[in-house]
Amino acid sequence: MADKIRVRDLWKAFPTRRGALSVLEGIDFTVAEGEFVAIVGPSGCGKTSLLNIIAGFEKPDRGEVMVDGVPVTAPSLKGIVMSQQGSVFPWLTVRGNLTFGLDGRPEPERRSIADHYIALVGLQGFERAFPYELSGGMLKRVEVARALAVQPEILYMDEPLAALDALTRFRMRIELLRILSGERHTSLLVTHDVEEAIHMADRILILSARPSKIGRVVSVPFPHPRKLSSPEVLALKEEILRELGVEALTSTTDQ
Amino acid sequence: MRGKSGILAPAALIILLVAIWWGTVAASRSPIIPTPWQVIVGIGELVHQGVLLQHVTASLFRVSVGYLLAVALAVPLGLVMGLFSGVFTAVNPVIQLLRPISPIAWIPLSILWFGVGNLSPVFLIFLASFFPMVVYSTAGVHTIDRQYIRASQNFGVSGLKLLRLVILPGALPQIIVGMRISIGVAWLVVVAAEMIALSAGLGFLIMDSRNAGNRYDLVVAGMVMIGVIGLLLDSVMRRLERLKIVQWQYGR
Numbered sequence: 001m002a003d004k005i006r007v008r009d010l011w012k013a014f015p016t017r018r019g020a021l022s023v024l025e026g027i028d029f030t031v032a033e034g035e036f037v038a039i040v041g042p043s044g045c046g047k048t049s050l051l052n053i054i055a056g057f058e059k060p061d062r063g064e065v066m067v068d069g070v071p072v073t074a075p076s077l078k079g080i081v082m083s084q085q086g087s088v089f090p091w092l093t094v095r096g097n098l099t100f101g102l103d104g105r106p107e108p109e110r111r112s113i114a115d116h117y118i119a120l121v122g123l124q125g126f127e128r129a130f131p132y133e134l135s136g137g138m139l140k141r142v143e144v145a146r147a148l149a150v151q152p153e154i155l156y157m158d159e160p161l162a163a164l165d166a167l168t169r170f171r172m173r174i175e176l177l178r179i180l181s182g183e184r185h186t187s188l189l190v191t192h193d194v195e196e197a198i199h200m201a202d203r204i205l206i207l208s209a210r211p212s213k214i215g216r217v218v219s220v221p222f223p224h225p226r227k228l229s230s231p232e233v234l235a236l237k238e239e240i241l242r243e244l245g246v247e248a249l250t251s252t253t254d255q
Numbered sequence: 256m257r258g259k260s261g262i263l264a265p266a267a268l269i270i271l272l273v274a275i276w277w278g279t280v281a282a283s284r285s286p287i288i289p290t291p292w293q294v295i296v297g298i299g300e301l302v303h304q305g306v307l308l309q310h311v312t313a314s315l316f317r318v319s320v321g322y323l324l325a326v327a328l329a330v331p332l333g334l335v336m337g338l339f340s341g342v343f344t345a346v347n348p349v350i351q352l353l354r355p356i357s358p359i360a361w362i363p364l365s366i367l368w369f370g371v372g373n374l375s376p377v378f379l380i381f382l383a384s385f386f387p388m389v390v391y392s393t394a395g396v397h398t399i400d401r402q403y404i405r406a407s408q409n410f411g412v413s414g415l416k417l418l419r420l421v422i423l424p425g426a427l428p429q430i431i432v433g434m435r436i437s438i439g440v441a442w443l444v445v446v447a448a449e450m451i452a453l454s455a456g457l458g459f460l461i462m463d464s465r466n467a468g469n470r471y472d473l474v475v476a477g478m479v480m481i482g483v484i485g486l487l488l489d490s491v492m493r494r495l496e497r498l499k500i501v502q503w504q505y506g507r
Contacts, residue, residue, distance in 0.1 A: 075409045080410070081405070090504075100410055130499060130502065150410060202375065
């Protein structure tokens with residue numbers, strides 16, 4: 001498979017009152033076309049900065065990001081970011097949010113694309129609802145549908161489900177996997193939730209604490225749908241947690 | 256809060272205040288301060304002569320022109336100031352310098368420039384509404400969450416479309432608050448502005464009633480009308496806050 005994203009020797013530091021705070025030190029990796037890669041690491045390790053740089057929102061101090069062999073300099077429709085706090089426009093209806101990024105097409109076509117994705121995420125009947133009338137889980141669905149509606153090649157997810165309650169989060173994870181299995185996007189997920197990473201990703205990059213370097217890369221060889229209570233999954237989870245410096249406990253869940 | 260208790264409680268309070276007013280005037284046997292009944296008779300007299308409507312429309316006309324002119328100029332300026340920090344840095348000190356000068360202080364200059372016709376009060380109302388409108392429109396842009404601007408960048412939305420779909424609706428709740436505050440200030444100022452001269456308007460009615468024959472019943476009648484219309488204007492503006500497009504802000 002061809003490399004979709006190439007991250008080469010990325011460095012980033014932020015100025016603080018006590019001098020520069022180094023966040024990323026020489027990050028190197030590639031993501032193949034259609035691959036789902038998760039980046040796990042402790043909070044504050046610079047995962048979000050890394051994703052922001054890759055998506056084109058921030059500039060690295062050194063190194064570069066290439067998508068399809070072209071250096072990334074600004075955000076674009078090629079890769080849509082979904083974040084923890086979400087960015088569904090509260091003043092637009094569900095349909096208005098979905099047609100937001102659809103440009104240069106006649107109105108009926110924009111509408112039918114929007115309605116297709118609204119149905120895909122199971123929100124038919126809510127086309128004219130405003131976001132404040134929806135629950136947190138439904139808002140997430142709107143955000144996913146809006147991202148997919150512009151048919152991006154890459155999905156960047158920054159703790160996309162972290163703001164949801166545990167049950168909704170689990171349900172949305174399964175929903176996301178179902179939706180993404182239809183249209184195979186290249187996906188990059190940043191999370192501190194090891195189980196989420198194992199559940200969704202083909203490959204997991206483990207970041208060390210700040211300043212971040214890539215510690216290990218782990219493949220997740222299990223076919224979908226994955227059974228999270230299987231011994232292999234649990235063993236992998238323990239291995240990753242140990243890598244993150246969390247001594248594995250004997251309990252089998254940390255939700 | 257809406258429903259019967261939303262009307263009953265304030266109505267009861269107003270009745271109580273009127274009763275206190277009546278009681279104290281009656282007890283003091285004042286020959287000058289009118290009782291509520293005398294005021295009602297006074298209003299009836301104005302209606303009968305056909306001048307009440309004339310005064311009210313004169314005042315409302317001046318307020319409408321000055322206020323709408325202010326909104327039409329202040330909202331775009333506020334948006335530009337909110338969007339471009341360079342413009343904000345340059346213009347904001349001037350706004351903050353002029354804003355604390357009461358429109359009343361402008362009356363002498365206003366008469367000098369615009370005479371004692373309609374233009375003077377319109378100018379004063381414009382001044383009164385303009386500054387709060389600018390401040391609230393600017394704040395409206397400043398309070399738009401960064402993530403919405405980022406999402407717009409991500410979806411390749413910029414220029415006029417960004418203005419129409421993100422900036423304007425994002426700033427609208429604050430703009431509406433500004434509109435409500437300025438209409439109140441504008442109404443406050445029209446009465447003061449009309450006290451200078453002119454021949455109609457509720458401010459004129461008050462001054463004229465005092466000067467020509469100490470008709471304090473008509474003075475208070477004018478005050479009551481100002482209060483009632485102010486209340487109505489405020490409730491009209493409050494309706495704007497119930498629009499679906501701004502519910503995300505006020506509804507939470």
